[in-house]
Amino acid sequence: MDTEPENTLRLLLATDNHLGYLEKDPVRKDDSFLAFEEILSIAQREKVDMILLGGDLFHDNRPSRKALFTTMKLFRQYCMGDQPSAVRFCSDASATLENSFGSVNYQDPNLNVGIPVFTIHGNHDDPTGDGNLSAIDLLSVTGQLNYFGKSQQVDRVEIKPLLLQKGSTKLALYGLGNIRDERLHRTFLSKKVNTIRPETTPADWFNLLVLHQNRIAHGPTNFIPEEFLDSLFDLVMWGHEHECRIDPEPNSTRGFAVTQPGSSVATSLCDGESRTKHVALLSLHQRDYRLRKIRLKFVRPFLLEDVALRDIPGLEPLDERGTMNFLRKKVDDMIERTMTTWLSEMGYGFDQNDLPEGLRCMQLPLIRLRVDYSGGFTSFNPQRFGMHYTDRVANPKDIIYYHRRKVTNGPPSRTSLKSGTAADQPASVEDIDSVGIEDLINEFLEGQVLDVFIDRELNEAVRLFVDKEEPHAIVQ
Numbered sequence: 003m004d005t006e007p008e009n010t011l012r013l014l015l016a017t018d019n020h021l022g023y024l025e026k027d028p029v030r031k032d033d034s035f036l037a038f039e040e041i042l043s044i045a046q047r048e049k050v051d052m053i054l055l056g057g058d059l060f061h062d063n064r065p066s067r068k069a070l071f072t073t074m075k076l077f078r079q080y081c082m083g084d085q086p087s088a089v090r091f092c093s094d095a096s097a098t099l100e101n102s103f104g105s106v107n108y109q110d111p112n113l114n115v116g117i118p119v120f121t122i123h124g125n126h127d128d129p130t131g132d133g134n135l136s137a138i139d140l141l142s143v144t145g146q147l148n149y150f151g152k153s154q155q156v157d158r159v160e161i162k163p164l165l166l167q168k169g170s171t172k173l174a175l176y177g178l179g180n181i182r183d184e185r186l187h188r189t190f191l192s193k194k195v196n197t198i199r200p201e202t203t204p205a206d207w208f209n210l211l212v213l214h215q216n217r218i219a220h221g222p223t224n225f226i227p228e229e230f231l232d233s234l235f236d237l238v239m240w241g242h243e244h245e246c247r248i249d250p251e252p253n254s255t256r257g258f259a260v261t262q263p264g265s266s267v268a269t270s271l272c273d274g275e276s277r278t279k280h281v282a283l284l285s286l287h288q289r290d291y292r293l294r295k296i297r298l299k300f301v302r303p304f305l306l307e308d309v310a311l312r313d314i315p316g317l318e319p320l321d322e323r324g325t326m327n328f329l330r331k332k333v334d335d336m337i338e339r340t341m342t343t344w345l346s347e348m349g350y351g352f353d354q355n356d357l358p359e360g361l362r363c364m365q366l367p368l369i370r371l372r373v374d375y376s377g378g379f380t381s382f383n384p385q386r387f388g389m390h391y392t393d394r395v396a397n398p399k400d401i402i403y404y405h406r407r408k409v410t411n412g413p414p415s416r417t418s419l420k421s422g423t424a425a426d427q428p429a430s431v432e433d434i435d436s437v438g439i440e441d442l443i444n445e446f447l448e449g450q451v452l453d454v455f456i457d458r459e460l461n462e463a464v465r466l467f468v469d470k471e472e473p474h475a476i477v478q
Contacts, residue, residue: 017056022069056241057124057214083116151177245274312377319378
């Protein structure tokens with residue numbers, strides 16, 4: 003591929019940037035922006051033809067002015083410029099893009115775009131309210147990115163391709179912005195999801211789908227099975243799942259492969275977020291492709307471990323001081339191991355003073371210790387415990403997560419089904435993080451009779467009111 007640059011289309015793949023996450027936290031306020039700036043700088047350095055984002059660019063449906071300002075500043079700094087693009091746009095922009103100007107931004111005569119950005123929306127930055135608009139629409143109408151994959155109907159979905167060509171390489175780029183998993187699952191089962199194929203020489207196009215849905219089953223219909231997707235696709239870029247799994251994972255049933263870039267900032271203290279974070283460089287040459295992982299450096303080091311107090315030799319349930327001392331030694335060891343590993347991997351030896359100025363803001367790690375205190379042990383106040391580590395970790399208030407092994411004889415609830423844990427297993431923090439307000443409402447309403455509201459409509463209305471801050475959701 004490298005021998006024919008004029009026929010090789012190069013895309014940088016990233017997703018779930020969650021810009022603005024914890025922007026009021028004194029330590030972690032800039033984490034999402036630093037990682038995103040590194041992603042844009044990688045795109046410049048690698049001289050990519052375009053950037054493809056997989057949803058959840060913003061963490062909040064209504065990002066703050068500071069978040070919007072910083073995002074627009076970064077796009078202007080890294081993606082605007084007068085370098086010409088060798089990528090030809092071959093489809094009708096008015097039918098596939100969410101703007102009013104009938105063209106992609108890099109072909110607009112009023113704009114100078116050096117690196118085009120294409121994105122779908124996720125569940126955090128999806129369109130809502132009057133006009134069905136989102137923050138992504140604001141960036142699109144100002145020409146900073148190209149927004150596609152927005153479905154006008156949720157009970158009948160058409161996935162149309164953006165047709166792009168560089169030399170002899172033709173890319174059909176399909177996008178499907180986030181739709182509630184249960185609803186989209188039902189639409190697939192009803193066979194009301196239609197994938198539009200390129201009209202001319204369809205066999206010549208490399209078909210790439212980017213979507214933002216649950217990939218892992220959190221319940222009977224709260225995910226999208228890979229088998230639902232059209233066998234037309236050659237590669238599927240899966241957003242929403244935060245664990246980094248970039249290496250292509252073939253689906254032998256449908257004939258395509260799945261790449262999952264994962265998030266660029268940790269938004270929960272769970273196993274998937276603790277994996278090393280990368281972006282992917284996708285090189286296309288006609289129908290062949292290659293993915294290369296590029297590690298992100300501006301990501302806060304994160305270590306998660308489990309401990310069961312009853313399994314520690316010499317630790318007695320009534321010895322609170324001994325338990326506290328054990329946990330502090332455990333956390334001290336985790337901090338030391340985390341920073342030693344991170345500094346070594348970054349290539350700066352073992353002295354934090356060797357870090358360049360830009361990376362020093364990342365020298366406070368994220369530490370999560372999940373403590374099983376069943377067997378007669380008592381828990382301590384996690385926030386009081388964390389006060390000892392205020393200047394040593396980035397998350398002193400929630401270092402410790404206590405849980406006890408529960409044994410129940412009854413059937414698992416819908417919430418436990420969603421979290422994917424058996425009834426006799428401890429509920430870990432990622433289980434709690436995966437439970438949304440709609441799941442709690444569903445569990446509460448199951449078996450109830452409502453005389454005024456339909457439970458599904460009430461569920462959706464409360465979700466919009468809580469997650470999207472829609473004041474009129476209940477009234478509507």
